[in-house]
Amino acid sequence: MNLVDALNAWAPSPTTLLLVVAAISLLESLALVGILLPGVVVLTAAASLAGHQEVAMFPLLAAAFSGAVIGDGLSFWLGYSQREHVRSVWPLSRYPQWLEQGQKFFERYGTLSIFIGRFVGPVRPIIPLVGGMMHMSPRLFIMANLASAVLWAPAYILPGYLLGHAWQYMPIMSHELRSWLISLSILIVMLAIVFSWLRLQLQRGGRVYWLFTNLARRNRLMRGLWLRLITPQRSEPPLASWLLLLTSLTAFSGLSIAVIHVHGPFRLDIQLRDLVMEFVQPGQLNLASTLDRVGDMYGIIAIIIPWAAWMLWRKRVDLFAHWSAALIGIALLNTLGKISIGRGRPWAPEHLSESFSYPSAHASTTILLLGLMAAFIATQLPMARRFWVYWAAIVAGMMMALSRVLLGVHWLSDIVGGALLGLVISALTQLSWQRVARPGLDDMPWKRLLLASALMVTLRLQVLGTI
Known part of the structure; x- marks a missing residue:
């Protein structure tokens, strides 16, 4: 059955x-x-x-x-x-x-x-x-x-x-593809439930936080790690960043090993490609092409320019250095990963004919940038409202990353691997930022910066004739 x-x-x-x-x-x-x-x-x-x-x-x-x-x-x-x-x-x-x-x-x-x-x-x-x-x-x-x-x-x-x-x-959809979509829906529901629960438990006063504090009191090694790595000069422990690093790094390592072992697309990759070929419409391809332009190298630069300008204007060299190191690091890791694994694309246009597929640089860079923006915006919001900032980043990241699958230039596992790599670098950047006490970001006009980024991206798309 x-x-x-x-x-x-x-x-x-x-x-x-x-x-x-x-x-x-x-x-x-x-x-x-x-x-x-x-x-x-x-x-x-x-x-x-x-x-x-x-x-x-x-x-x-x-x-x-x-x-x-x-x-x-x-x-x-x-x-x-x-x-x-x-x-x-x-x-x-x-x-x-x-x-x-x-x-x-x-x-x-x-x-x-x-x-x-x-x-x-x-x-x-x-x-x-x-x-x-x-x-x-x-x-x-x-x-x-x-x-x-x-x-x-x-x-x-x-x-x-x-x-x-x-x-x-939708009678033309095979039972196999129906099973794939149902499994994905169930996974999304389960992840939403787990995310909501962990969001509370990792805060001060949560049960997971309470468990770590009890372990730290009873064990000298745990107490040293807690004092040095978890709560240095901070009122809020970065447990969420540590958990994100461990889970995303473990998942990325496991998926990469599987990709190397299989020497080609997974069965799930082929099923999703068949599903896209059955139901994709011209309007969907146009939207995917637009999202693809937003997340390419020049689109990322357009998004970053207002933020970088504000950081330099306010002389926040520490913030500028962290973001720059994260983006340069993700570019180097993407290049190294593609060359080392050498996985072919499902289809490659002329400008991607010599580029490998895994991990997706488009997905990793997009997820990293959105993750950094969400994390630093969230520091200015009440705890109960931070949830919506992260979910907005997740939805935007998923749409931009999956546009590559819709266009046929990436397998689904390429996107997942790229997203996991982006989360790894995002978590590392957050932990580095949280390592020492720094001036707050209360003066960061994030709403205006988001609007400026949107205007920059819109201007670029108009120049290209996409919109």
Whole structure:
């Protein structure tokens, strides 16, 4: 039995699916629980399965609506009745800044915060709780709760539902390719859940952080490593950077060994190429070509120019040196890796005819640059909002990197290897930066720098006639 048949056999009944969607909507809106649950990803997956099973749309929307209303209602009741004890409940006892952020949001928008807050990721599960703690009028809360849920349910359910429903109308796709896409979707959901959990546990007060501190207290060697490598002159330990380095370096090493051993593309690479050849459209190729230009050498230079100019203008030579060393290092490692492994491309235009495929320099450089930008921007944001900066970088990096697969000049494993190499260098750069105490970056106008980078890239694309 292949994966598609197995999922069809194990899929819950329509009634069970409605209950699952209602439960996810409730938990995603429930205070404390909703902070830890990547509800958007899980809800999209459940809605896609409902669309695939052809569950009626109206009952599905009603289930999501009911769960969201009940979840916000329970959060409001919890804050209203347990106002004095809420701060002592985990995870708010370990992360009081979440409650403070919710209170500022409520004070700014008042009654409208219940309506607006449902669509604002970092504060969504907190606002109804804060409203209860502030003894907001229950009548006004109910009105805002119902009105926001009416809009929230279709916004979060319909994209996944339509995707799953459209799956039924792709009969030419082989079972093998369907299995590949389903496996990739499951992997993305699992990674989102793990990422959300680790994001909390690696912060001060998290369980993983607590485990490391306990080990450091009991073991002299661990204590020395902790004091020298983990928390030198810093209020926040760079555990996330160390974990990123270890995981990405291990994965990159294992994948590179496998690439050398196979002497050609993996079966998964060939399956994805066949999938692209079946369904690629001219418009998709045009978009891929544009993204490819954004991530090539001249596109990267256009992105970097505003940032480098600001660093030099502000005399932040330390920051300029770290970014320069990272970009030069990734270029050298890409060249060395391509020559050493010598893997051929699936197809090579004239300007790439003498270039090898693994690892993808396009992917590695893009991921490195976006990773550095996200990491330094995140230092200026509250802890609860940093999650969105990293996810924006991940989505942008995936789109730019996968454009090379769509154009047919790279295998999927080339992209994965390049992305992992970019993460390795990004983690090393962060650890080097965090090694000593440095002046803060509070004066970095990152919004203006992002806008300037976008304008530089747009100007280049216009000169090339791409847009």
